Amino acid sequence: AQSVTQLGSHVSVSEGALVLLRCNYSSSVPPYLFWYVQYPNQGLQLLLKYTSAATLVKGINGFEAEFKKSETSFHLTKPSAHMSDAAEYFCAVSSGRFGGSQGNLIFGKGTKLSVKP
Amino acid sequence: DAGVTQSPTHLIKTRGQQVTLRCSPKSGHDTVSWYQQALGQGPQFIFQYYEEEERQRGNFPDRFSGHQFPNYSSELNVNALLLGDSALYLCASSLATGTGHLEQFFGPGTRLTVL
Numbered sequence: 001a002q003s004v005t006q007l008g009s010h011v012s013v014s015e016g017a018l019v020l021l022r023c024n025y026s027s028s029v030p031p032y033l034f035w036y037v038q039y040p041n042q043g044l045q046l047l048l049k050y051t052s053a054a055t056l057v058k059g060i061n062g063f064e065a066e067f068k069k070s071e072t073s074f075h076l077t078k079p080s081a082h083m084s085d086a087a088e089y090f091c092a093v094s095s096g097r098f099g100g101s102q103g104n105l106i107f108g109k110g111t112k113l114s115v116k117p
Numbered sequence: 118d119a120g121v122t123q124s125p126t127h128l129i130k131t132r133g134q135q136v137t138l139r140c141s142p143k144s145g146h147d148t149v150s151w152y153q154q155a156l157g158q159g160p161q162f163i164f165q166y167y168e169e170e171e172r173q174r175g176n177f178p179d180r181f182s183g184h185q186f187p188n189y190s191s192e193l194n195v196n197a198l199l200l201g202d203s204a205l206y207l208c209a210s211s212l213a214t215g216t217g218h219l220e221q222f223f224g225p226g227t228r229l230t231v232l
Binding site: 036046107108109 | 173
């Protein structure tokens, strides 16, 4: 079975500081990995996705993530935090008998990012 | 281009009642997935519909059922509501073919409160 673990339910950074949100996955098959962001009272928006191409993936709003197979990790980073980055972030792995990306998503419990002025 | 839309936005029901939630996928998408997000948790997969059939199902009881219509819109039905069914219900659409299937687009959700 596939699973996702997000380390740290809350992360607080100062504006302009590095953002690092951690995600570790478990998968018996090559995974597809995703980071989503959720603003209050809204649905999920895709930040970036790993689909077995380049291991360093660039997404929207200056975020990027690196797939490290040896560490089973897919941590999300942003060099300089902005107040508008305050939201909840979810890491997800795809699963399902149809395999790969057509399967359902398995989400972590989320990390709430706070940005201090 | 309208994204994924869901109705209603909020819903309050009492235990034992039945509820129907609706979802219209993003234009051109043919696959709809439903997720339940309890407060403080990540979304959990309920089921996925493609070509009007349930293609995959998560670990949810039979009280949860769905339907997909020829225009690809979908409904989620929950019978015999329990307090624990209170959650944000998210609909996501995707395209089953080509590279578009790598991304699921989420709607804003329906907040269901069971009293």
